[in-house]
């Protein structure tokens with residue numbers, strides 16, 4: 087598969103602060119590529135650079151063969167964008183929002199109606215085309231944004247935290263649509279998330295933290311990297327020495343997460359009786375788990391990803407929204 | 416070609432969303448009515464114009480009220496840039512493969528169109544203040560409204576492009592819009608202003624807009640002056656110093672200002688996003 091996005095030593099600084107600290111990755115045409123990282127990792131900043139909305143401090147990025155710095159218009163025509171925060175005009179109907187987009191992206195009038203039918207069907211909004219977007223739920227707005235992003239047949243669709251703040255059912259539906267899109271239309275999808283379980287859906291994942299990529303691989307390969315199963319031991323009372331003793335006894339690296347101790351073992355199941363006899367009386371619980379991306383992240387970065395729903399900006403937007411709907415309409 | 420399409424698209428959205436805001440339309444009708452009522456019944460009673468007792472204050476004020484309505488409507492239109500930024504829609508426009516200056520120009524056309532609708536509402540009220548209308552005059556008024564509004568919306572675009580929040584926009588507006596209005600000669604003629612204020616009034620582009628509006632609004636009305644003689648209102652006003660320049664001079668200054676501000680607006684908008 088040819089590479090559709092190439093990023094080389096990309097750096098973005100805001101004043102003294104480095105948001106993206108020299109990252110490299112390539113994305114193949116037709117894959118779902120995920121950026122996994124906590125809030126503030128630099129995911130949105132990277133997307134904005136690729137979408138020509140921000141200029142990199144240094145480094146190079148090309149999309150569909152076009153340099154983002156020298157050919158911004160070609161890059162823009164080649165991408166569809168679903169921003170982290172909503173970007174629809176909710177005083178217009180779904181159809182009018184799509185019409186607006188078609189005009190800006192030079193979709194000819196003759197094919198607009200057919201395209202609109204297509205994309206609305208893809209996200210199951212066909213019957214709501216003439217409703218004002220204001221009357222849509224959060225999930226419907228997201229789906230409409232995805233439909234809009236596809237209207238001009240972009241080579242790459244960017245989805246910045248497409249499922250943030252949505253209920254699990256809607257999140258599943260959106261994933262269903264994204265996979266369908268990749269399978270039926272062949273669009274390359276570049277998405278960011280800080281939900282570990284969602285990243286499993288990607289063909290390749292880049293794990294990003296503090297502006298640096300820690301690893302890029304398939305979800306399966308990343309998990310294999312952990313080596314073996316994860317053993318979670320819960321101690322009795324506040325046994326301060328348990329962490330140290332476990333590490334010494336089995337010669338493993340133990341991580342304390344909340345009040346439990348995590349470490350890796352080749353075959354976890356056979357290992358359980360040994361722990362029980364070695365630490366009888368000091369162990370309250372033992373669990374064996376297949377490694378998850380959460381563990382991969384923990385291993386690579388030394389800390390757990392924080393699941394913060396709704397940033398300060400979201401709260402502000404909501405406040406303004408209330409004020410606006412009360413005052414302006 | 417592409418740029419024209421973008422201008423049209425942005426314009427059409429401004430127009431469409433405006434038509435959906437019933438509250439704004441009600442305000443556009445109610446506000447001038449209120450002003451005319453207050454001025455007509457209140458201020459006029461205790462006011463006469465120095466050296467021009469033949470022109471009553473309400474007639475003098477009517478073109479100024481048109482000017483004021485255009486001013487406020489246009490500024491309100493340019494605020495939509497800040498709304499769009501706050502609610503995210505601006506990003507959809509900025510990430511599209513379109514020239515940004517065309518987006519700004521589309522906004523200016525949108526604002527100017529809405530201001531023309533505001534003018535129509537005011538023109539309909541002309542008989543209420545004793546002003547006669549003709550078709551030519553209505554056409555001239557619409558063109559003037561467009562021109563003035565285009566200039567003011569452009570100014571609004573310049574400011575809105577640099578503002579991050581609604582609050583700061585309102586601050587700037589209070590420091591800019593109100594002086595622009597008070598200095599435009601809409602409320603008191605330049606002839607009765609103190610000497611130090613006159614250069615400021617001359618520097619206010621709206622001054623020429625209001626002068627042009629008076630030129631046009633007064634053109635069809637005859638009034639009775641001392642000795643029961645009928646005279647065109649426009650002549651009386653000119654003699655009294657209420658109209659200072661010719662219509663063509665006013666239009667030339669307004670056109671130049673509008674072009675300059677529009678270019679500046681398009682430039683600032685492109686640079687700041």
Ligand SMILES: Nc1ncnc2c1ncn2[C@@H]1O[C@H](COP(=O)(O)OP(=O)(O)O)[C@@H](O)[C@H]1O
Nearest residue numbers: 100103105123124125126127128129130131132
């Ligand atoms: N315009 C900006 N000015 C200053 N700092 C910024 C700006 N945009 C983002 N940042 C900072 O850069 C870091 C990365 O942000 P972002 O890319 O939005 O993270 P993510 O999308 O992964 O949550 C954050 O610490 C954020 O505060």
Ligand SMILES: [Mg+2]
Nearest residue numbers: 129130170247
């Ligand atoms: Mg982000």
